[in-house]
Amino acid sequence: MPRTLTRLIFTLAAALVATSAMAQQKAPDAATLAKGEYLARAGNCIACHTAREGKTFAGGLPMKTPFGTLYTSNITPDPSTGIGTWTSDQFFNMMHNGRFPDGGLVYPAMPFGSYTKVTREDSDAIYAYLRTVPPVKRINTPHDLRFPFNNRSLILGWRTLFFKEGVYKPDSTKSAEWNRGAYLVEGLGHCGMCHTAINALGGSSESQAFEGGLIPMQNWYAPSLTSNKEAGLGDWSLEEIVDYLKKGVSARGAVYGPMAEVVYNSLQYLTDDDARAMAVYLKSLAQGTSPEKAQPPLPSAETSLLVSLGKPIYDRECASCHGAAGLGMPPHYPPLAGNQSIQMVSAVNAIRMVLNGGFPPGTMGNPEPYGMPPFAHRLSDDEVAAVVTFIRTSWGNRGAPVSARQANELRAATLN
Amino acid sequence: MAARVLACASCHGAEGEGTSDVYFPRLAGKPAGYLYNQLIAFRDGRRRYPPMNYLLEFLPDAYLQKMADHFAALRPPFPAPNIPTDSKEILARGETLVKEGDARSGVPACSACHGPALGGMEPAIPGLLGLRASYISAQLGGWRYGTRTAAAPDCMQIVAGLLSEDDVKAVAAYLSSRPAPNDPSFAPRGSLPMPLECGSQPR
Structure with a gap:
């Protein structure tokens, strides 16, 4: 090979190496960072990876599961306690495969079963953004799982059953x-x-x-x-x-x-x-599953009793906002008539709303939401069952009646 | 605003005057800074009471400020004072603690910060009248056991730690037996020389 050609190849190779090294070090542009921040919001990373009154993305939030308590991890760029030493490949491997850089298995409370669908490009943007958030030194809290769930190799079985790796594949028949x-x-x-x-x-x-x-x-x-x-x-x-x-x-x-x-x-x-x-x-x-028409309810003696007890409670406590006919005043006082959320087979949510009340979140589009008062301290179990039964079966609603026992059990539900 | 915060009414009354439940406090006429600090503390979990923590969890600062301003501006009538069932000695002990404190145990007088009329001081020190004994003793207990905390230095945690069980009972009995104030407004900012440093009330 002539010397000039050899030199040319060497020079080109050197230039290539230099270029790729520069690409590795090149700071991501503002558009990529903004995109990464946006996608991190879409993925709601902050909700789990930030503890109450904790530093943003520094983890430590306890997540109670039927198997014990998991503590979320620090995903700030701190090199010793966060993910500061991770490469974008390793970050993608976590999102896509649910594996730590050392190959260790991630508990599926981290939704990698969903995040596996995220493209490499989007993963890289989130990675780039997370490298720019303030680093926080906070050593990850060890998980507190009961035997046998504290054995990480069990995750292998879970993965075999429930995990399917793969980036989202567009359906060309759809828009x-x-x-x-x-x-x-x-x-x-x-x-x-x-x-x-x-x-x-x-x-x-x-x-x-x-x-x-x-x-x-x-x-x-x-x-x-x-x-x-x-x-x-x-x-x-x-x-x-x-x-x-x-x-x-x-x-x-x-x-x-x-x-x-x-x-x-x-x-x-x-x-x-x-x-x-x-x-x-x-x-x-939900296309193709059109709502079923209400079956004419055939109330048992108990149901009619609950409904007759429930109506005066409704008229006294609920009607001033939700209306005598359950039409509400949307959007701030939701309609109850025809509201799917009230008629579901599970009555848990309807009972809890009566017991606990609640505010919708304060958002940019609705910064000062109207709140619903809690009634746990004002209504007995019988009264809660009666008013929920009334709401679930009136104005064409076709939910099933609820019992005082169901209402009682939900008084102990974790609130916060 | 009253319609937006109807969720508060079932426990605190439509005008924040309190209800018959002895553990739910009057909100009306407390300084807005105090109410705002409590709303933030409940939202962020610094003050623990699950029904409140749950209700406020997803509400932004600006809205909580408006809620605080709303209740601070209301002046519904005070409830009739509690007819004391405690002995004269207990009430006298309570009065001494409220007006003079206890030099031996280092307890400052309540009135040193909450005002001679116990109406509170702007921006963040609450009035102490119109509250029931059960609520007052539960709050002092909450400070001692850490379920209620405020910005550091948490002066009330220090004060509550200096009180004995009997002191708490006496203070709660005396305060809840006081009649409604003639002038229900709070003292202006900086008008009282505070004996303790308080994180939520810069001197």
Whole structure:
């Protein structure tokens, strides 16, 4: 080989190495960082990775599970206690495969089953953003799991059953907007973590995706997104869904319980286009399952008694806001007549709203929400059962009656 | 604003005057800075009471400030004072602690910070009248056991730590037996020489 050519190859190779090294060190541009921050919001990293009154992203939030308590990790760029020494490859491996840089298995409370759908480009943007947040020195709190769940190798079994690795694949028969919505809902939004039933093994089955379930430990019911009898959005307008996701209130109902947290920390920050894309996808999930017509209720003697006890309580305590006919004054006083959330098979949420009351989250679109008072201290178990039964069975609503025992059990539900 | 905060009414009354439940305090006419500090402390978990922690969890600072301003500006009538069931000695001990403190145990007088008329001081020291004995003793207990905390230095935690069980009972009995003040407003900022440093009330 002539010397000049050899030198040329060497020079080119050296230049390539230099360029790639520079690319490694090149600071990400402002657009990438802004995108990373936006996507971190869409993924709601902050909700779990920040403890109450703790430093942002420094972890330490206890997450109670049926298997024991997990403590979330420090994801600030502190080199010794955070993820400051991680490369973007290692970060992607965590998001995509649920593995630590040393190959260790991550507990699936971290929703890598959803985040696996996130593209490499989006993962890199989140990584770049997290490198710019203030580093916090906080050593991760060890998990407190009961035997045998403290054995990490059990995660292998869980993964075999419930984890399917793979970036989101667009469906070419659907619109770009639908695909964007699906990508956000199934991926960063990790909606399935609550809206798919959790089985005894702590997993959620793909065949039951978005069919709803009781959230373990929290005692709130995450309704089905596929059935119009629950939170299926098939007969909501796109505008109503967007309002619900971004403002926390809509003409059809307000967010409450754990969903209030999601809107407060995450969904309110979505662009209008992304919120609309999610709405398009969510609405399509419930297409084809049109709401069933109410069956003429055949009240038993007990039901009629509950309803007759419930009406005067409703008229006294509820009607001034929700109206004598349950029509409410949307968006601030939600309608109860025809409200899916009240008629679901699970009466947990309706009973808890009466016991605990609640404020929708204060969002940019609804900064001063109207609150519902708690009634736990004013109404007896019998009265709660009566008024919830009345609401669930009046004005064409077709929910089942509830018992005083159900009301009593939920008095002990964790509030906060 | 009254309609937005109806959620507060079932425990605190529509005008923040309190209700028949002895553990739910009057809110009306307390300095807005005090009310705001409590709303933030409940929201962030520094003051523990799950029903309040739950209700406020996802409300922004600006809205909590408006709620505080709303209740601070209200002046509903005070409830009839509690007819004391405690002995004259206990009430006298309470009066001494409230007006003079106890030099031996280092307890400052309540009135040194809460004002001679016990109406509180702007911006963040609450009035002590119109509250029930059960509420007052529960709060002093909360400070001692750490379920109620305030910005450091947490002066009330220090004071509560200096009080004996009997002192708490006496203070609560005396305060709850006081009639409504003639002038229900609070003292202006900086008008009282505070004997202790308090994180929520810069001197």
